[in-house]
Amino acid sequence: MGATPSRSARVAILSVGSEVVTGRVADTNAKWAGAELTRLGYAVVLHLAVDDDAGAIRDALGLAMDRADVVWMTGGLGPTRDDVTVEAVAGALGLGVGEDAATVARIRAAWAKRDQPAPAMAFRMARVPEGSVAFDNPAGTAPGIWIETRGRSVVILPGVPAEMMAIAEASVLPRLGDRVPGPKSCVYRILGVPEGEVDQRVRDLWDGAPAEVRIALEISAGEVLLRVLAPAAWPGLGALDAAIRQRLGEAIYTTEDETLEAHLIRRMKAAGLTVALAESLTGGLVAGRLTSVPGASSVVKAGWVAYSDAAKTRLLGVDRAILSGAGAVSREAAAAMARRAREAAGTDFGVATTGWAGPGGGTPEDPVGTAYFGVAWNGGEAVERRWFRGGRRQVREYAVTFALDLLRRRLTGVSG
């Protein structure tokens, strides 16, 4: 076995702030730190979030220090009386509270520019526990704080995401990165195979791998992501990678860290291919996802939200007989919509969605959750039918991914 992250590289992330515990915001700071620290090779063992309350902060810091070697804290460094993190941490660690001279000077200078004396409250942001190292904040006032104590490292950063990230990137992550040998990370993005089946196909591959090799499966609206994180020097990574590719084959659409829509736009742009969309079920969301990618305009030429029968016939030009015969949710309608979108826009591909998102609608043969997807190209067309579980939002979300995947599979047939 090669160099593996030592057992000492455990991190706990502790967020302080009532906006987090009461659910007014998602804890995106913790997400960001978790991703960055994992990338560096740390094992993030615990996330904690507590209110701006000195007792709760002390309690949580104690838990975090029991379970990890590095405690990554954010929040409660501002100037108001609600901001009690410095006092709480200093109290928990038996340290006094001093002022960081560089921060005091910066606060004075900032107020001098406004030709006003700095109010006493402003200097609250210069407070640091005694014996700590203060890092410059390139995006704000309160400094980052690093404390070495009792064999642990405690890092405290402001809760404002831009400030937290600026200090972390400039000062904290480089120092933490120097302490561990960086691991290698691979991601396999998989479409068309459910999570459970992906698991079954590949699970035995790492039965003999060392514990430091971490594998995770995650699902996101019809996609499965398989991630492997291994110590840089682990010799088994090449063989594991080859085996995963062999077992999953074409279901792996990319091993780049790119979204499905970015993947499609990149490939189509490179091949000079264009697409038009005709959306009923998905109401514009397929176009919305594709056009979220910068530069999508050279690929996505046009789209119709053909939500009503009149829009399908009068605007898109679908034969009225199809809608009155097979119905708007049918194989025939999906094919005609894809064909007409392609013809009208003069694109290489046409992609269409129609279905029952619910809660109303549906038929005995095509209950709520049923969707038909059409794709048309020069000289051909295809339709696929799927049933998705869940409420309206989930059905539509899965349908968007499925429509993009249908285009991807067709693309592979044509341009791959």
Added chain:
Amino acid sequence: MGATPSRSARVAILSVGSEVVTGRVADTNAKWAGAELTRLGYAVVLHLAVDDDAGAIRDALGLAMDRADVVWMTGGLGPTRDDVTVEAVAGALGLGVGEDAATVARIRAAWAKRDQPAPAMAFRMARVPEGSVAFDNPAGTAPGIWIETRGRSVVILPGVPAEMMAIAEASVLPRLGDRVPGPKSCVYRILGVPEGEVDQRVRDLWDGAPAEVRIALEISAGEVLLRVLAPAAWPGLGALDAAIRQRLGEAIYTTEDETLEAHLIRRMKAAGLTVALAESLTGGLVAGRLTSVPGASSVVKAGWVAYSDAAKTRLLGVDRAILSGAGAVSREAAAAMARRAREAAGTDFGVATTGWAGPGGGTPEDPVGTAYFGVAWNGGEAVERRWFRGGRRQVREYAVTFALDLLRRRLTGVSG
């Protein structure tokens, strides 16, 4: 003071999943639960997140039960060997593991529909700790689990957000709501006034209010939500409500707990009004948001994703001279797009977006982030210009909200 939530109503939220601790996703489940439980009157004292690891789960459950009366867990209820939450919780509480008969029957029935025998792995999702109550999962397979033990309530829900929310809303929140004297909650949804200004206008109103009266401002893609949570018996609520309405006036578009798109669809449906969309900047997302509302089909008749100049002229019928003269990102283009969408679809309103989402594009007069919005109605049209800060995603998100708000303001002029 009236009835306030008793000290016993403390909740800890515990999320299980490697995707959370390693920062691949933000813990939006915890955010959602924090907001719902706060709304019910519970004090959320702690958030925790740990890996899919039985030891870590047991440890975290212990911490949570030490500090709270209700532990709200999510994640690790799936069919794979990574999903160890049930065994870990049962182990920690000294309970055996059984199978929920209703879930077993549902799994059998689901596989029978596919004419396949259910694999043994599928039944892992029927596992529940002995003595627990299982709640039906309207959006998936794994049931919700409720355990009463050692004076604590432990709730376990699937990690898939749609399933978690479906079970919570149907079964868990109503039961938890019955246990506490519910506070009164008001929400004011505000458009067109920035958060800082909302804060300034109303901040002094609750200076004298008791601590149990909680006020929160939150922002979400161009909307500001002002929430007030007060003990049911607090006598000042009526006066506070009147003062808030007086200070914010028409900027409050609703005090119902409904999204902007649901608000629009409800009002337009009631008035028998219809709309068509012509989207360039927003690439289908305005239509996507409106059609997320059940029953939107009687209001949203058609949409064009007119991303290219050719789509704007050939498909939507915008005069080519406008695009070659004023340009595709202009007052004139936005007006013509809105007008043509309305005419072509035969609707009461036409709404259009065009702009520079970035990172490329922009002109000295109209830099990246600039957007023009058009609205056309029977006998008139209007255009508004806005500049939004942030990256491509944020500019588009704000633009969608602004377009919906433009329609709302027009609607108030016409049908209000």
